[in-house]
Amino acid sequence: MAKDKKSDKTPTQPAFEATVVYQRARWKHGMRLFGIVLMVVLNVSLVMSDIERAGKAAHFSLLHELITYVALFLLDTTVLMPLLFEVDKIEVLNDMLILKAIFWTAKLKWEDIQYFKTPPMLKFAILKSQRCFYLINKRDIKKFADLADSILKHQSQFKLKEKT
Numbered sequence: 001m002a003k004d005k006k007s008d009k010t011p012t013q014p015a016f017e018a019t020v021v022y023q024r025a026r027w028k029h030g031m032r033l034f035g036i037v038l039m040v041v042l043n044v045s046l047v048m049s050d051i052e053r054a055g056k057a058a059h060f061s062l063l064h065e066l067i068t069y070v071a072l073f074l075l076d077t078t079v080l081m082p083l084l085f086e087v088d089k090i091e092v093l094n095d096m097l098i099l100k101a102i103f104w105t106a107k108l109k110w111e112d113i114q115y116f117k118t119p120p121m122l123k124f125a126i127l128k129s130q131r132c133f134y135l136i137n138k139r140d141i142k143k144f145a146d147l148a149d150s151i152l153k154h155q156s157q158f159k160l161k162e163k164t
Helices: 026-055 062-085 144-152
Strands: 020-023 089-092 096-100 105-109 113-117 124-129 133-137
Touching (some): 020 144, 026 062, 062 133, 089 144, 113 144, 124 144
Antiparallel strands (some): 020 089, 089 096, 096 105, 113 124, 124 133
16 A cells, blocks of 8 residues: 555644734824934933023022923923823734734734723723833724734733733
8 A cells, every 4th residue: 555645744734824014104104203303302412401491500490490301301201201102013913913002023922912092082092901001093004904804803812911
């Protein structure tokens, strides 16, 4: 009895892994980079002007400086923080989600995600993992509804943080 050659061979190809990429327009990404540069320059220039003024013993108003730094803090938290945590590109794989922000890339397995919310009043959807949160701009990502559906499809695998 001769063996069939086809039965000896086992498939060695890896399982097909579907990848869907969602990304905002490149010019919008460039505007975010430009905004970050402007915010950093503003922060550095305000601090350096105070240092220079203190070195020359020029008139220094504590109330004026306090108002300036409170305004700078508010500007940083409302503009710079969303710029840093906003996701530029999302790759949806069968076993994970790859999020690319301006300065880093995060590879999250579906179990690592704690929740995904799309508040109707905000322009951002919020994706939270154990280590960080990510903001997804609902208006900038083309086909956001498809992205939200593909993330929510895996919601049963999310590791929900127990409420204490």
